[in-house]
Amino acid sequence: MDKVNSVRASTMTTPPYDVPYRSTPTLDKWTPVTTDEVEKLIGSSSCKTCQLDSVPTWLLKDMKVLLSQFITLLCNKSLAVGCFPFDFKQAVVRPPLKKSGLDTSQMKNYRPVSNLYFLSKSLERVVQRRLQEFLDSNNLMPETQSAYLQYHSTETAVTKIYNGLLLAADQGDGSALCLLGLTAAFDTVDHDLLMLRLERQFGLRGVVLQWFSSYLSDRTFQVVFRSGTSSVVIIICSVPQGSVLSPRLFILYTADLADVVKAHNVTSSPTLMTRSCICGVSART
Numbered sequence: 510m511d512k513v514n515s516v517r518a519s520t521m522t523t524p525p526y527d528v529p530y531r532s533t534p535t536l537d538k539w540t541p542v543t544t545d546e547v548e549k550l551i552g553s554s555s556c557k558t559c560q561l562d563s564v565p566t567w568l569l570k571d572m573k574v575l576l577s578q579f580i581t582l583l584c585n586k587s588l589a590v591g592c593f594p595f596d597f598k599q600a601v602v603r604p605p606l607k608k609s610g611l612d613t614s615q616m617k618n619y620r621p622v623s624n625l626y627f628l629s630k631s632l633e634r635v636v637q638r639r640l641q642e643f644l645d646s647n648n649l650m651p652e653t654q655s656a657y658l659q660y661h662s663t664e665t666a667v668t669k670i671y672n673g674l675l676l677a678a679d680q681g682d683g684s685a686l687c688l689l690g691l692t693a694a695f696d697t698v699d700h701d702l703l704m705l706r707l708e709r710q711f712g713l714r715g716v717v718l719q720w721f722s723s724y725l726s727d728r729t730f731q732v733v734f735r736s737g738t739s740s741v742v743i744i745i746c747s748v749p750q751g752s753v754l755s756p757r758l759f760i761l762y763t764a765d766l767a768d769v770v771k772a773h774n775v776t777s778s779p780t781l782m783t784r785s786c787i788c789g790v791s792a793r794t
Contacts, residue, residue: 512617513696517746528705534647537715539588542635547584548577550634559624560601560733566627580628584635591719597629600730600749621696623730623751633753636720640757649711651764657756695755696747700725703748703762711761724754 604619748755
């Protein structure tokens, strides 16, 4: 929390960013969920269980034929009214070390990964599938985005950077490679700015935009570490690490990064990792 507060305090005096409107197709309602879709979704899920769950995930998967119709009703009600269930907004954070060998007494060496309800993640996957389909079919994802796109990976990003370096060398130009790591990236996402981006730049409207507003608001978490449990913490910013939707939302939140690089007359190949944003730049000198 100290890191998040420090980052927010350092940007407090920055003038609010006036997100420009972009002419795009709009998405103002969700496609209803089918029982078959939910059954397949449950079947393909991992067997991880959160301590918040009432029943173990393996049991829910075994009973998916019986339970899928009720889960379908829950999902469709949430999508129809634009409301993310309040109970699903709780999270348990069990912080793992960022990498082995770090000092276990230093809190900064732990990663705040959220453990969420199984049904919460299932509903997120339903929304993520529909959101991604809308973005892909209308070419709204950043052109140089690699992570979380079909047939793309960190390999495609590295290949693009390498190709840019070779082309620059062939023309006798110098090159510079900039690697940008964002501290507390997911934890410092401003909800108001994210909502403006979703509305003005990616065409989300009506009950769809209302659903995301509900998803982001009134979230809480508790940290469980060894034998201790913290008090409940109310979240005023961020997208939860460990959720299905967070990486996509972060991509949309930082989509202007590629535009900023292009505005300075350089060729770029940014890609989103789960823990950092990497921007490779090949520039003429």
